[in-house]
Amino acid sequence: MNAGIINLPKIEDIRGNLSFIEENKHIxxxxxxxxxxxxxxxxxxxxxxxxxxxxxxxxxxSGSFDVIVDDGQKKQTFSLNRSYxxxxxxxxxxxxxxxxxxxxxxxxxxxxxxxxxxxxxDYNKFLAYGRKNEK
Numbered sequence: 001m002n003a004g005i006i007n008l009p010k011i012e013d014i015r016g017n018l019s020f021i022e023e024n025k026h027i028x029x030x031x032x033x034x035x036x037x038x039x040x041x042x043x044x045x046x047x048x049x050x051x052x053x054x055x056x057x058x059x060x061x062s063g064s065f066d067v068i069v070d071d072g073q074k075k076q077t078f079s080l081n082r083s084y085x086x087x088x089x090x091x092x093x094x095x096x097x098x099x100x101x102x103x104x105x106x107x108x109x110x111x112x113x114x115x116x117x118x119x120x121x122d123y124n125k126f127l128a129y130g131r132k133n134e135k
Contacts, residue, residue: 003076007085032113035107036106042100050120051119055088060085064104065079065101067080068098070096094126
């Protein structure tokens with residue numbers, strides 16, 4: 001599966017709307033970890049790495065931000081600004097988050113526990129990793 005937007009369930013109610021995410025149903029992985037990104041100063045960039053194994057779903061719970069995904073051949077920008085859309089990012093994809101609005105809140109659901117050895121921080125190493133795995 002490629003990186004892309006997943007429409008999450010949205011139950012509309014005059015008292016307020018409700019959305020939810022179920023592992024292995026709305027997203028193609030078991031949730032092992034959840035974390036959130038908030039209070040990002042204007043102009044700052046988050047991410048700038050890829051994972052060898054980890055898959056993610058990113059949801060803008062509040063506010064908006066852009067996620068640039070890069071498979072080593074093509075870059076695509078996704079603007080997240082609705083809490084019923086999630087951006088699925090499979091392993092082996094470079095990602096960067098930017099253009100955070102004031103008071104934005106990003107929820108990230110991860111398929112793995114934190115593992116520093118899973119990160120690729122150097123873009124050239126990421127490109128080499130992708131070429132190696134194409135064979």
